Amino acid sequence: xxxxxxxxxxxxxxxxxxxxxxxxxxxxxxxxxxxxxxxxxxxxxxxxxxxxxxxxxxxxxxxxxxxxxxxxxxxxxxxxxxxxxxxxxxxxxxxxxxxxxxxxxxxxxxxxxxxxxxxxxxxxxxxxxxxxxxxxxxxxxxxxxxxxxxxxxxxxxxxxxxxxxxxxxxxxxxxxxxxxxxxxxxxxxxxxxxxxxxxxxxxxxxxxxxxxxxxxxxxxxxxxxxxxxxxxxxxxxxxxxxxxxxxxxxxxxxxxxxxxxxxxxxxxxxxxxxxxxxxxxxxxxxxxxxxxxxxxxxxxxxxxxxxxxxxxxxxxxxxxxxxxxxxxxxxxxxxxxxxxxxxxxxxxxxxxxxxxxxxxxxxxxxxxxxxxxxxxxxxxxxxxxxxxxxxxxxxxxxxxxxxxxxxxxxxxxxxxxxx
Numbered sequence: 001x002x003x004x005x006x007x008x009x010x011x012x013x014x015x016x017x018x019x020x021x022x023x024x025x026x027x028x029x030x031x032x033x034x035x036x037x038x039x040x041x042x043x044x045x046x047x048x049x050x051x052x053x054x055x056x057x058x059x060x061x062x063x064x065x066x067x068x069x070x071x072x073x074x075x076x077x078x079x080x081x082x083x084x085x086x087x088x089x090x091x092x093x094x095x096x097x098x099x100x101x102x103x104x105x106x107x108x109x110x111x112x113x114x115x116x117x118x119x120x121x122x123x124x125x126x127x128x129x130x131x132x133x134x135x136x137x138x139x140x141x142x143x144x145x146x147x148x149x150x151x152x153x154x155x156x157x158x159x160x161x162x163x164x165x166x167x168x169x170x171x172x173x174x175x176x177x178x179x180x181x182x183x184x185x186x187x188x189x190x191x192x193x194x195x196x197x198x199x200x201x202x203x204x205x206x207x208x209x210x211x212x213x214x215x216x217x218x219x220x221x222x223x224x225x226x227x228x229x230x231x232x233x234x235x236x237x238x239x240x241x242x243x244x245x246x247x248x249x250x251x252x253x254x255x256x257x258x259x260x261x262x263x264x265x266x267x268x269x270x271x272x273x274x275x276x277x278x279x280x281x282x283x284x285x286x287x288x289x290x291x292x293x294x295x296x297x298x299x300x301x302x303x304x305x306x307x308x309x310x311x312x313x314x315x316x317x318x319x320x321x322x323x324x325x326x327x328x329x330x331x332x333x334x335x336x337x338x339x340x341x342x343x344x345x346x347x348x349x350x351x352x353x354x355x356x357x358x359x360x361x362x363x364x365x366x367x368x369x370x371x372x373x374x375x376x377x378x379x380x381x382x383x384x385x386x387x388x389x390x391x392x393x394x395x396x397x398x399x400x401x402x403x404x405x406x407x408x409x410x411x412x413x414x415x416x417x418x419x
Contacts, residue, residue: 004032004130005419007152007161009137009174011035012043013401014387015167016120017408023127025416031129032159034152036136041117043169047401048105052113054091055084055405056398057100067399069191069256070362071392074372075403082409084402094119103248105398132157140164140177142380149382163415165384167408170361174389178365182379186391188363189262191255193352195270197244201318201345205240208308212238212249213273216257222264232257235276240311243353245270248396254352255395258362266352272345274315275305283339287330295328315341360400364391374414375407384411 006022008015011033019031033040047053058064061079065072088098088106096119097109108115124131139153148160168174175185216232218224232253239247254261261268275283290297290304300323303312316322319337321330365385369378377383386407394400 002032002159003148004159004161005030006032006163006165006415007150007159008033008165008167009152010167010169011040011131011133012167012169012387013041014404014408015165016041016124017405018165018167018386018412019129020120020123020127021409021412022415023129024123025413026419027127029416029419033129033131034135034137034157034159035131035133038133040131040133041120044116045113047113048107050113051107051111052116053105053107053398053401054098054116055087055106055402057084057104057106059085067397068392068394068403069258071367071390071403074367075392075406077372078406078410082406087402087405091119094123103397137177140181142181163382163384163419165386165411166389167386169388170364171389175364183369183377184366186363186366188361189258190352191258191362191393192251192360192396193254193354194241194246195244195250195349196351196353197347197349199347201314202240202244205311205314206242207240208311209237209239209247210274210311211236211276213276214238214249214253215271217269217271218264219269224260224263228260232260251396255393266349268349270347270349272347273343274307274345275342278343280339280343283343284335287335287339291327291330296326298323298326299330300325360393361388362393364389367391375411376414386411
């Protein structure tokens with residue numbers, strides 16, 4: 001039997017950050033991090049293509065919270081206590097220099113996730129935080145009327161702790177254990193995924209990125225209200241890939257619509273406006289202008305509005321506009337067909353693909369059961385939940401990590417003051 005003041009289940013971003021911040025605030029506290037895998041901080045390692053997208057350059061708490069489809073209301077208070085600017089300062093005080101990229105994502109200047117991992121592990125070593133790997137927890141038991149409230153058992157593991165922080169991420173096994181303690185777990189579904197679309201119009205266009213607007217619809221009654229579907233729209237850079245559609249526009253939509261898309265079994269229709277500055281009617285009017293201004297110009301070799309030539313020609317092919325058509329000979333039905341294709345093109349989504357290695361789920365411990373001033377359970381004293389074990393998730397761009405840093409820091413600060 002091992003005894004510790006604080007046991008942390010999960011050696012990922014949230015759990016590790018909670019441990020080192022608690023140790024820094026109260027050196028007398030004994031802390032033990034239990035990681036089921038061979039290595040800690042494995043998600044930090046692969047984040048951002050191995051560069052570690054540590055946070056996002058958004059410094060207003062209210063605006064920051066709007067990037068969390070689940071958790072935006074609950075995180076507003078915590079973000080006033082510890083948010084992006086605080087994480088900047090925390091890392092820079094420890095010698096980790098950061099850079100902000102054009103899209104607002106924040107990385108270490110080294111472009112290496114190992115820089116963050118080394119920083120955290122150095123902190124843990126200096127502060128005396130004990131880390132045990134290959135230490136999966138199979139049973140959590142609450143021991144009433146004792147100082148050591150929590151008993152944790154696993155293969156070769158028997159630990160008793162006064163306080164327990166659960167930072168196990170998206171772990172179905174841990175969610176089942178949490179349910180044995182009486183907590184409700186919102187069913188997890190995938191979030192942050194790309195759309196599988198097999199379509200002749202896109203087949204030869206991988207790598208092309210465009211500013212676009214997209215909205216979701218279904219051609220059959222799938223049991224989802226029209227109001228819910230109407231809420232599913234997005235805009236921004238859209239990337240055509242070998243398997244379909246990706247880019248910030250699609251990933252943002254996948255996060256906000258995660259539960260609805262799961263109900264639809266990831267089968268639905270997408271309406272795409274490839275020229276967001278236009279609608280069908282304004283584009284037809286633009287065509288009429290081009291007909292007057294440049295009547296002899298051939299459409300096929302002269303894309304409009306800066307569209308990539310391969311993309312433009314693929315859409316012309318799809319509406320049977322040949323290489324020998326010039327603007328003067330373009331008929332009104334042809335204008336209508338092309339305007340619809342450009343401003344309201346319809347595509348069938350048939351499934352999803354994981355976005356790189358950054359698998360994120362929507363689901364987890366019900367937020368109604370958490371005190372967000374401390375991240376303590378409302379059902380059990382001395383029990384805390386931080387990071388993605390909660391029903392909190394964000395769009396891509398460093399926001400999921402910021403949720404981990406914020407929850408870990410606030411939980412640690414509370415425990416440092418009470419132990």
